[in-house]
Amino acid sequence: MISRIVPFVLLAILVSIHAQLWSGRGSVPYVKDMKEQIATQKTENETALRENVRLETEVSDLKQGMDMVEGKARNELGMVKPNEVFVQYTRK
Numbered sequence: 001m002i003s004r005i006v007p008f009v010l011l012a013i014l015v016s017i018h019a020q021l022w023s024g025r026g027s028v029p030y031v032k033d034m035k036e037q038i039a040t041q042k043t044e045n046e047t048a049l050r051e052n053v054r055l056e057t058e059v060s061d062l063k064q065g066m067d068m069v070e071g072k073a074r075n076e077l078g079m080v081k082p083n084e085v086f087v088q089y090t091r092k
């Protein structure tokens with residue numbers, strides 16, 4: 001009688017392990033999704049890091065000199081110095 005129960009117990013254990021492998025937390029699809037999320041997050045982090053470096057550089061330039069302020073005012077706000085003529089041309 002015991003010799004007939006052992007294969008069923010082993011089969012039940014095998015089925016439960018196999019079920020855990022394909023469903024639930026730690027399963028193959030779950031791990032695949034998590035790896036994709038990690039890759040996406042790393043890409044977003046790298047983009048944010050590049051933007052932070054750019055902003056840090058801009059802040060240090062703004063702290064160190066007025067040339068950057070004048071350049072931004074000229075480009076973004078259209079600032080013109082006294083007795084200066086502003087000429088704008090467009091290409092066709």
